[in-house]
Amino acid sequence: MQTNPASYLGRNRPEPRYSNDRLFWGAVLGVLAGGLGYAALRTSQGRNSVTDRPPDSAPGRTARRSRFGRYAVVGRTVTIAKPRSEVYAFWRDRSNLASFMQNVRSVEETGGLNHWTIEGPAGTEVYLETRMVEDRPDEMISWQSTDASDIETQGKVLFRDAPGDRGTEMEAIIAYVPPMGTLGRWVAKTFQAEPRMQGRRELKRLKMLMETGEIATSALRNSPS
Amino acid sequence: MRALTWHGKHDVRVDTVPDPEIINPRDAILEVTSTAICGSDLHLYDGVIPGMMSGDILGHEFMGRVVETGSKSTLKKGQRVVVPFTISCGACFFCQKQLYSACDNSNPVPNQDVTENLYGHAISALFGYSHLTGGYPGGQAEYVRVPFSDVGPIVIPDGMEDDEVLFLSDILPTGWMAAENADIEEGDTVAVWGCGPVGLFAIQSALAMGAARVIAIDEYPNRLELARTLGADVIDFKQTRVLDALMDMSGGLGPDAVIDAVGMEAHGFGVDTMLDNVKQNIGMGADSAHALREAIMAVRKAGRISIPGVYGGFLDKFPLGALMEKGVQVKTGQTHVQRYLDDLLRRIGDGELDTTFLISHRLPLEEAPKGYKNFRYNQDDWTKVVLKPGTAAN
Ligand SMILES: [Zn+2]
Ligand SMILES: [Zn+2]
Numbered sequence: 001m002q003t004n005p006a007s008y009l010g011r012n013r014p015e016p017r018y019s020n021d022r023l024f025w026g027a028v029l030g031v032l033a034g035g036l037g038y039a040a041l042r043t044s045q046g047r048n049s050v051t052d053r054p055p056d057s058a059p060g061r062t063a064r065r066s067r068f069g070r071y072a073v074v075g076r077t078v079t080i081a082k083p084r085s086e087v088y089a090f091w092r093d094r095s096n097l098a099s100f101m102q103n104v105r106s107v108e109e110t111g112g113l114n115h116w117t118i119e120g121p122a123g124t125e126v127y128l129e130t131r132m133v134e135d136r137p138d139e140m141i142s143w144q145s146t147d148a149s150d151i152e153t154q155g156k157v158l159f160r161d162a163p164g165d166r167g168t169e170m171e172a173i174i175a176y177v178p179p180m181g182t183l184g185r186w187v188a189k190t191f192q193a194e195p196r197m198q199g200r201r202e203l204k205r206l207k208m209l210m211e212t213g214e215i216a217t218s219a220l221r222n223s224p225s
Numbered sequence: 226m227r228a229l230t231w232h233g234k235h236d237v238r239v240d241t242v243p244d245p246e247i248i249n250p251r252d253a254i255l256e257v258t259s260t261a262i263c264g265s266d267l268h269l270y271d272g273v274i275p276g277m278m279s280g281d282i283l284g285h286e287f288m289g290r291v292v293e294t295g296s297k298s299t300l301k302k303g304q305r306v307v308v309p310f311t312i313s314c315g316a317c318f319f320c321q322k323q324l325y326s327a328c329d330n331s332n333p334v335p336n337q338d339v340t341e342n343l344y345g346h347a348i349s350a351l352f353g354y355s356h357l358t359g360g361y362p363g364g365q366a367e368y369v370r371v372p373f374s375d376v377g378p379i380v381i382p383d384g385m386e387d388d389e390v391l392f393l394s395d396i397l398p399t400g401w402m403a404a405e406n407a408d409i410e411e412g413d414t415v416a417v418w419g420c421g422p423v424g425l426f427a428i429q430s431a432l433a434m435g436a437a438r439v440i441a442i443d444e445y446p447n448r449l450e451l452a453r454t455l456g457a458d459v460i461d462f463k464q465t466r467v468l469d470a471l472m473d474m475s476g477g478l479g480p481d482a483v484i485d486a487v488g489m490e491a492h493g494f495g496v497d498t499m500l501d502n503v504k505q506n507i508g509m510g511a512d513s514a515h516a517l518r519e520a521i522m523a524v525r526k527a528g529r530i531s532i533p534g535v536y537g538g539f540l541d542k543f544p545l546g547a548l549m550e551k552g553v554q555v556k557t558g559q560t561h562v563q564r565y566l567d568d569l570l571r572r573i574g575d576g577e578l579d580t581t582f583l584i585s586h587r588l589p590l591e592e593a594p595k596g597y598k599n600f601r602y603n604q605d606d607w608t609k610v611v612l613k614p615g616t617a618a619n
Binding site: 079166201205208214216219222 | 242243244245246248249250251282297314315316317318321329330331332333334335336337341350359360361362370372373
């Protein structure tokens with residue numbers, strides 16, 4: 001999961017523009033959440049740009065297509081050897097997020113909004129403001145950015161019991177509108193080329209933290225001597 | 226501190242580097258008292274393993290005295306411990322199934338990308354090896370930082386010498402697991418390619434598990450003699466046609482189980498080896514694997530193949546047909562060291578397993594480069610080199 005596509009954006013960017021894509025995105029999230037939405041999206045969009053293929057069981061974000069309207073979608077499922085309630089509670093406490101999201105400096109909560117300070121490229125800072133869309137304890141949390149944000153993004157995490165007492169399957173899905181301009185092209189190149197690689201790092205750190213109490217490092221020392 | 230560092234193909238040096246520090250709560254710092262050079266260190270020495278960086282501290286077979294502990298370490302200062310070469314968290318799905326070398330949480334996240342793309346899954350971390358396996362500074366040094374010190378290290382009772390227990394770190398459990406992976410049954414004939422340290426321990430383990438006959442294959446007379454001392458019959462592949470000999474020596478049936486304790490860089494006379502060498506010199510790609518192909522050809526129908534030897538890339542001319550049509554079972558993998566430590570420590574204590582017989586040289590850390598060179602080029606005499614960081618150079 002790349003929770004912060006914004007981290008690739010500069011501060012001085014035009015405000016993201018809302019559009020009818022919202023409607024489409026709603027459908028995507030519905031599909032990603034599983035359930036009836038699958039067939040609808042598959043029928044209308046097709047996994048292989050071939051509209052008459054019957055739908056399969058895979059999550060929508062694993063489709064060969066990488067764009068859903070204006071949105072790029074990344075996501076990843078990870079199994080964490082901890083009970084669902086524990087994983088949910090850890091995620092729900094926003095102050096924990098900066099501990100495993102590498103580029104996130106801080107997340108503060110005021111007036112029902114989350115304020116994310118994110119490290120951008122070349123020392124820049126990116127601001128993201130999100131509001132909770134849905135919060136179903138031990139099952140799902142979803143959010144979306146407000147107009148005050150530098151980037152337009154929506155996302156959700158889903159929590160399921162893993163089979164065979166393996167703990168919790170946590171699925172994170174992030175959609176964002178890729179930025180324009182030179183930076184945008186760079187983002188498109190690095191982020192789109194290897195969305196799986198970009199997407200998986202944060203969840204691996206979360207898994208390490210929850211399962212072992214620490215995040216693995218091969219450093220010799222805390223600080224360079 | 227002083228440490229053996231890698232700088233490129235056939236270029237290792239003892240440098241002064243910063244001392245390690247406790248970083249995570251479960252860490253411990255050891256003062257290293259003994260550390261060995263391993264056959265797989267020679268893959269680094271030969272520059273055939275990708276993901277190395279100049280200045281990397283080598284060494285994955287080491288033991289020492291605990292000098293510092295993190296808040297969550299279960300070790301105590303002053304304890305003598307042997308450390309498994311595989312780094313394992315003890316908590317993930319794999320560690321809980323005792324598949325320690327498949328640990329999900331020991332390889333730092335950025336280091337996982339390469340093998341996740343190369344192998345489909347990110348591999349676990351090892352000490353003193355490539356950055357593909359974490360790039361953890363190794364134990365051929367005066368001090369070493371040991372992560373997850375509450376899971377890996379085994380405390381050594383007073384009265385047991387370093388040299389008796391040092392090989393619990395890798396080659397003894399690796400040889401043992403190699404024999405276990407061959408699913409040996411009473412009365413089996415087992416063929417072992419490679420009489421390096423892992424091969425020798427595999428021979429000893431196979432006999433301990435009930436093999437009626439172990440046949441060891443190598444070219445170095447001294448190594449073959451060590452195998453013979455352990456109770457194996459031996460084949461010198463420079464003077465004998467190996468496949469013919471194995472068929473005859475197993476009553477025309479073929480060995481029930483075969484163990485490839487050579488890994489890549491196997492040197493035979495076959496055309497396949499020469500082809501492999503050409504490809505290996507071009508970069509990461511085709512592994513040199515004459516021994517493995519020969520082992521697959523030799524094993525009896527419905528037999529078992531165990532591969533403790535290290536491979537990293539791809540293999541040309543792989544006899545997949547022989548594997549399938551003969552119905553052969555293959556088991557391989559890095560060693561789940563932690564799984565075997567208690568049992569093997571007991572067997573050493575009871576005198577069931579001899580661990581010191583293969584040590585040919587003991588050197589101060591400062592002479593480590595000499596150890597590498599001779600272990601590489603004088604394999605017949607230099608069967609195993611143990612470095613003693615606490616002792617002064619001559
Ligand atoms: Zn080794
Ligand atoms: Zn683990």
